[in-house]
Amino acid sequence: EAGVTQFPSHSVIEKGQTVTLRCDPISGHDNLYWYRRVMGKEIKFLLHFVKESKQDESGMPNNRFLAERTGGTYSTLKVQPAELEDSGVYFCASSRPGGYGYTFGSGTRLTVV
């Protein structure tokens, strides 16, 4: 079983630019989650998809962040325009329908300069 794939693994962009992160969950995993870890702090929840629907987006910081999940498969997280405080590691995770047991991807390290 292939794991959760995220890319790019690293991204360095200038303040004000746009960046799009992608996550490919494990096949058959209806639940897809985005989390973020800012340097040295806890890993914080951003949002949860069930198939293509947003189940919970209470953790999204502001309207500069837009998440989509096309056809209930892969997901993208766009930051537009990026700010310095958006720097951190963005993790994606997926799990089976109705289930627990997250599998995390390796993350995308975003640096905004």
Add this chain to the structure above:
Amino acid sequence: QQQVKQSPQSLIVQKGGIPIINCAYENTAFDYFPWYQQFPGKGPALLIAIRPDVSEKKEGRFTISFNKSAKQFSLHIMDSQPGDSATYFCAATVYSSASKIIFGSGTRLSIRP
């Protein structure tokens, strides 16, 4: 407001020692307490988890102790090895709803040979 508090932030132990990482939570609705292990460049991976109806759970060299009345739980690593060097996160969630996980801030553990 941090719902799961974790300490210490970093820990150095000699090989064979028993590192202990402590966590406390606030929300009594939480009923599933996983620990994640993260190696550099990788995503968090589920290590061991406990439900509040038991006070202790062991899996190999890893043990969780749980105190429901105090709303505290801890991870002990017996006979620690250099390969256990990683960042450890405690977490809490409501198991039945596949809902978001609330993470602690992480403990960077280093086991010296």
